[in-house]
Amino acid sequence: MLPQIRAILWAQWRTLLNFYPRGNMGSLVFTVTMSLVWYGMAATGAVGVAILFRDPGHMQLIERFLPTGLMFAFLYWQIVPILLVSTGASLDLKRLAVYPITHTQLFGLEVLLRLSTGIEMILVLTGATIGLLLNPSIPWWACTGFLPFIFMNLCLAAGLRDLVGRLLANRRIREAAIFGLVLLVALPQVLLMSGIPSPIRQFAKEFRFDWWPWMAAGRIAFGKSSVTAWSVLLAWTAAAYLFGRSQFERGFRFDSEEARATSTKPAGLLSNSGSLVEFFYRLPSRLFADPLGAIIEKEIRFLSRAPRFRLVFLMGFSFGLLIWLPIALRTANTQASVFASNYLAAVSLYALLLLGEVSFWNTFGFDRSASQIYYLLPVRFSTVLLAKNIAAAIFVFLEVTLVALICFILRMPVSGPKLLEAYSVSFVLSIFLMAIGNLGSTHYPRPVNPSHSWRSASAGRFQGMLLLIYPILSIPIMLAYLARYAFYSNWAFYGVLLFAAALGLVIYTIAMESSVQAAEERKEKFLTALSQGEGPVSA
Numbered sequence: 001m002l003p004q005i006r007a008i009l010w011a012q013w014r015t016l017l018n019f020y021p022r023g024n025m026g027s028l029v030f031t032v033t034m035s036l037v038w039y040g041m042a043a044t045g046a047v048g049v050a051i052l053f054r055d056p057g058h059m060q061l062i063e064r065f066l067p068t069g070l071m072f073a074f075l076y077w078q079i080v081p082i083l084l085v086s087t088g089a090s091l092d093l094k095r096l097a098v099y100p101i102t103h104t105q106l107f108g109l110e111v112l113l114r115l116s117t118g119i120e121m122i123l124v125l126t127g128a129t130i131g132l133l134l135n136p137s138i139p140w141w142a143c144t145g146f147l148p149f150i151f152m153n154l155c156l157a158a159g160l161r162d163l164v165g166r167l168l169a170n171r172r173i174r175e176a177a178i179f180g181l182v183l184l185v186a187l188p189q190v191l192l193m194s195g196i197p198s199p200i201r202q203f204a205k206e207f208r209f210d211w212w213p214w215m216a217a218g219r220i221a222f223g224k225s226s227v228t229a230w231s232v233l234l235a236w237t238a239a240a241y242l243f244g245r246s247q248f249e250r251g252f253r254f255d256s257e258e259a260r261a262t263s264t265k266p267a268g269l270l271s272n273s274g275s276l277v278e279f280f281y282r283l284p285s286r287l288f289a290d291p292l293g294a295i296i297e298k299e300i301r302f303l304s305r306a307p308r309f310r311l312v313f314l315m316g317f318s319f320g321l322l323i324w325l326p327i328a329l330r331t332a333n334t335q336a337s338v339f340a341s342n343y344l345a346a347v348s349l350y351a352l353l354l355l356g357e358v359s360f361w362n363t364f365g366f367d368r369s370a371s372q373i374y375y376l377l378p379v380r381f382s383t384v385l386l387a388k389n390i391a392a393a394i395f396v397f398l399e400v401t402l403v404a405l406i407c408f409i410l411r412m413p414v415s416g417p418k419l420l421e422a423y424s425v426s427f428v429l430s431i432f433l434m435a436i437g438n439l440g441s442t443h444y445p446r447p448v449n450p451s452h453s454w455r456s457a458s459a460g461r462f463q464g465m466l467l468l469i470y471p472i473l474s475i476p477i478m479l480a481y482l483a484r485y486a487f488y489s490n491w492a493f494y495g496v497l498l499f500a501a502a503l504g505l506v507i508y509t510i511a512m513e514s515s516v517q518a519a520e521e522r523k524e525k526f527l528t529a530l531s532q533g534e535g536p537v538s539a
Contacts, residue, residue, distance in 0.1 A: 039119060039120070039123070042119070042120040042123045042124065043123050045123075045124055045127070046124045046126055046128075047127060049069075049127040049128050049131060050127040050128065050131035051131065052131065053127075053128055053130075053132050053135060054130075054131040054132075054134040054135050055135070056135060056136060059137055062135075062222065063222050066128075066218040066221055066222055067214050067215045067217075067218030067219070068214075069124075069128075069218075070149065070213075070214035070217050070218050071212070071214040073118075073121045073124065073125065073153075073214075074153060074213070076118070076120070076121055077118040077121055077153045078153070078156060078157060078160060080117075081117045081157070081161075103248070103249065103252065106248075107158070107244070107245055110158050110248060111151075111154045111155055111158050112154070114154040114155075114158050114161075115154065117157060118153065118154075118157070121153075122150070125146055125150065128143075128146070128221070129143040129146060132221060137223075138223045139223045139225075141225075142220060142221050142222065142223040142225065143221055144220070145216075145217045145218075145219075145220030145225075145233065146217065146221060148217070148233050148234060148237045149213060149214070149217040149237075151237055151240075151241075152213060152236055152237040152240040154244075155237070155240040155241045155243070155245075156243065156244060157244075158247070158248060159240070159243040159244035159245075159247040159248070160247075162244075162247040162250065162251040163247045166250065166251065211232055213232065213233055213236040215232075216229040216230070216232040216233040216236075217233055220233065281297060281301050282297065284296035284297045284300065284390070284391075285297050288390075291377075291379045291387075292383055292386065292387050292390075295383070295384060295387035295388075296390050296391050296394075299387060299391035300391050300394065300395075302366065302450075303358075303359075303391065303395065306358075306366060306450035307450065308358060308366075308449070308450050309358045309359075309366075309450065312354055312355060312357065313395065316350075316351030316352075316354045316355055317351055317399055317403045317406060318406075342418075342421070342481075343407070344404060344407055344414055344418050344419065344421070344422045345418070345421050345425050347403050347407070348399070348400045348403050348404075348423075348425070348426045349425060349426065349429060349477070351400070351403055352396060352399070352400075352426055352429060352430065352433070355392070355395065355399060356433055359392040359396075359437075360392060360433045360436075360437030360440075360441075361437050361440050361441065362437075362440065362441055362445065362446060363385070363389075363392075363437065363438070363441040364441055364445050364526075364530060365441075365445065365446055365447060365448035365530070366448055366450045368447040368448070368449075368530050368531065369447075369527070369530060369531040371445075371526070371527060371530050375527075380516075381516045381519050381520070382512055382516045385438050385512060385515060385516070386512075389434045392430070393427070393430060396426055396427065396430050397423070397427075400422050400423055400426050404419050404422060417490070421493075424494065424497050425477050425480070427501075428476065428477065428500050428504060429474065429476075429477055431501060431504035431505060431507075431508055432473040432476070432504050432507065432508075433473065434508060435504065435508040435512075436473065436511065438511050438512060438515040439511050439514060439515050439518070442515045442516075442518040442519045442522065442526065443518055443522070445526055445529045446530070446532075447530050447531070447532055476496070476497075476500030476503070477500070479500070480493050480494075480497045480500065483495070
């Protein structure tokens with residue numbers, strides 16, 4: 001197995017070297033620096049856990065905290081990659097199926113690659129292991145309970161990745177699964193705010209939680225080893241292995257292209273050229289002259305059919321709304337707070353930030369190598385950028401409209417002035433996002449597979465720069481709300497917004513000229529970056 005693993009990892013290493021140009025080491029250095037900062041914080045937490053666990057005076061605290069901590073580690077390992085719509089490092093089976101490598105070996109490598117989605121948990125568990133080994137009150141063999149627990153998480157994560165990937169390949173199943181996931185994620189917060197129903201409390205009292213894997217692993221790690229605890233932990237580990245292996249085998253036989261083709265066949269009203277959907281597609285060509293109208297129509301048609309874009313769009317008006325709902329309910333029950341009174345605008349801005357990845361920061365990513373057509377057709381590059389920005393603005397309008405509609409259905413505070421406020425702040429911020437996004441799209445382009453619902457590649461240096469860009473671009477919106485608070489007047493609020501919009505248009509014009517110039521001067525680098533292929537391991 002080792003020679004095959006070395007060959008696969010070497011191919012992936014060469015792919016990464018080709019992806020990051022040797023002359024642009026700054027992008028690689030910045031990405032590595034940001035990664036070191038993030039994992040440095042996880043390592044600091046691991047040191048704190050080790051210090052806590054090594055002290056014999058904290059035995060009661062350790063016994064109570066250890067199973068709970070393992071439960072959170074389990075949830076982080078399995079749920080956070082789904083919430084972030086990220087796969088981490090994983091095998092591209094289509095590129096490896098032709099090689100003489102057994103499925104068992106490939107599954108073993110896939111399980112090892114699941115470490116990339118839980119490096120933080122590995123660091124924390126390492127700190128816990130060191131602390132338990134240094135604790136004289138706990139046997140040295142107790143920390144061996146972490147090994148099957150980690151292996152169980154790896155196998156389960158591998159199986160969930162393949163299962164969710166197949167589900168998301170079908171449009172109808174994907175949309176239903178996303179809404180189900182959103183409800184599941186928001187359920188704990190809603191229960192905390194509204195209270196746990198009595199049937200659930202009664203079930204919690206009668207159900208034996210000792211049979212959960214984190215409870216068994218926690219007892220073993222604390223030194224209370226027993227046949228029952230080991231049997232429970234090994235049973236969960238075996239079940240996770242069988243689940244992961246079965247889903248991995250199904251992934252070999254699954255044809256995602258066929259699933260997408262069968263799930264997107266038009267039927268009924270949608271197949272009629274005079275349908276409402278077709279009217280929506282054709283509307284830009286009727287409002288704008290060609291070639292601007294044609295490019296806008298192309299963008300709307302393409303984005304509405306791209307699984308990656310649809311997933312983020314759905315998350316914007318569903319997950320974004322429900323994740324902030326408990327805060328609004330809590331503040332609404334106490335007093336009229338800033339967040340509760342501006343809930344619609346706050347959720348709209350959150351949805352706008354989610355759309356940034358697929359609408360603003362990398363507008364040519366979905367085009368990939370097809371971007372060379374923009375240099376061949378008799379169309380100005382500024383027209384192409386303007387068309388993509390108008391298409392993004394249309395989806396921003398639809399996103400805010402859907403957020404307002406769901407708020408109205410849920411009887412949240414939605415009124416004419418609040419709806420106007422949500423549209424205003426969203427479009428003002430969109431102007432700034434488009435201006436900076438055009439610069440990022442031409443200076444830091446990267447290819448993105450639109451058929452991959454899950455994110456599998458980072459944006460490099462520009463992605464890290466967003467940590468600074470987002471707060472800066474939000475300053476005009478915050479100033480508008482401060483003006484309303486200071487002068488107790490909506491006129492002051494909209495006056496500042498109007499000034500911000502004018503300033504944004506000036507910045508947009510300057511950024512457009514700079515972006516067009518960069519696209520012409522960096523033509524070869526631009527097209528080369530967008531034409532980069534993927535390796536056998538998706539990074």
